[in-house]
Amino acid sequence: MKHKTFQFNSNTITANIKMCVYGSVLVSSMLSPMVQADDFSSSYQAYQQAVAANDSKQTLVFAQQAYDLGKVSFGENHIDTAKLLMNLANAQRNSGDKVSASQNYNKVLASYQAHYGDDNIEVLDPMLLAAESTINDKKAQALFEDAIDVAKSLNDPLVIAEVYTAAFKHLYKTPEYNHTIKNYGLKAYDIYSQHLPEDAIIRVDATYLAASIQFAEKHYDTAERLFLEVIKQYQALDYSHPSELHAHAVLVELYEKQNNSQQATAHCIAIGKMKPWSDDQDQVPLFRHHPNYPKSYAKDRKSGWVDMVFTIDANGFVKSASVLDSKGGKRFEKESLEAIQKWRYAPKFVDGNPVEAEAKVRLDFTIADS
Structure with missing residues (x-):
């Protein structure tokens, strides 16, 4: 199987969601060409080189420099200043300074909302980042709900599914978890099932989440079917994916709960043979x-x-x-x-x-x- 990565249309926000939520900080193409100062250009170039080299310490240093210099050149309230602050917040988050990152994501969101409006596609990136970085679970839930509303206004189901997934992954482990949040994960799976082929990696990940939800809810027949689908897709890889291992392990528990030891045994053996486990793996x-x-x-x-x-x-x-x-x-x-x-x-x-x-x-x- 060749796992497919779905290509989104250029008029959606999905590419930007992925860029910001999952760690990339390359927003240089969004910057205005108006800043010509040599010191800013040098700092920003050094920042880009540090990102490319995956050097988190230097990325943080030059992201701060570029933001400080850009703020002087652009002005405090310019949208390009907000984009530079987004870079800085990403660098702070990656270096472990979650408090500063959260504060700056909130500033970026406020700036984007002032510039683009509350419901524009452009606000999704900072809104999701602000939601994921805050330590206030109620605030995170409110921000995710706002992001879902923005996504729905775009009439692009795949964007909605991405936001549902981000919301579920963050909120399921908080005290705010409830029936509505559970359904975010199930709705994302339903959307991907309708719009992506079964071996698209995004759909497989969504299937795994849906299977885990169904197992937790004791809907064992549905959970079994979904976990088996996850295993089927990941078995085509030449290495063992953690979700495949977990799917086998949950099925062992599921079958033992149903006193079906024969089927449980098959999954025990499958786990023992999975890569990258060594040939001399302990029980x-x-x-x-x-x-x-x-x-x-x-x-x-x-x-x-x-x-x-x-x-x-x-x-x-x-x-x-x-x-x-x-x-x-x-x-x-x-x-x-x-x-x-x-x-x-x-x-x-x-x-x-x-x-x-x-x-x-x-x-x-x-x-x-x-």
């Missing part, structure tokens, strides 16, 4: 079943632990489990032995072949203080 846990806490022990607030040794066979199954040592009572041992039998692993590989291997683990039983 890796994929699915862990938590032991039951004995009710009588829990009532008495009894705690303890169990050390076990066991064999992981060539298919990732646990066998021959035994207790090495324990504390707290025999019921802890009984529950631990029952739970460990349900664990699944990617098997150990020696010279490229799956083999049996011994493993040890301690299971702790504690009751949190209320």
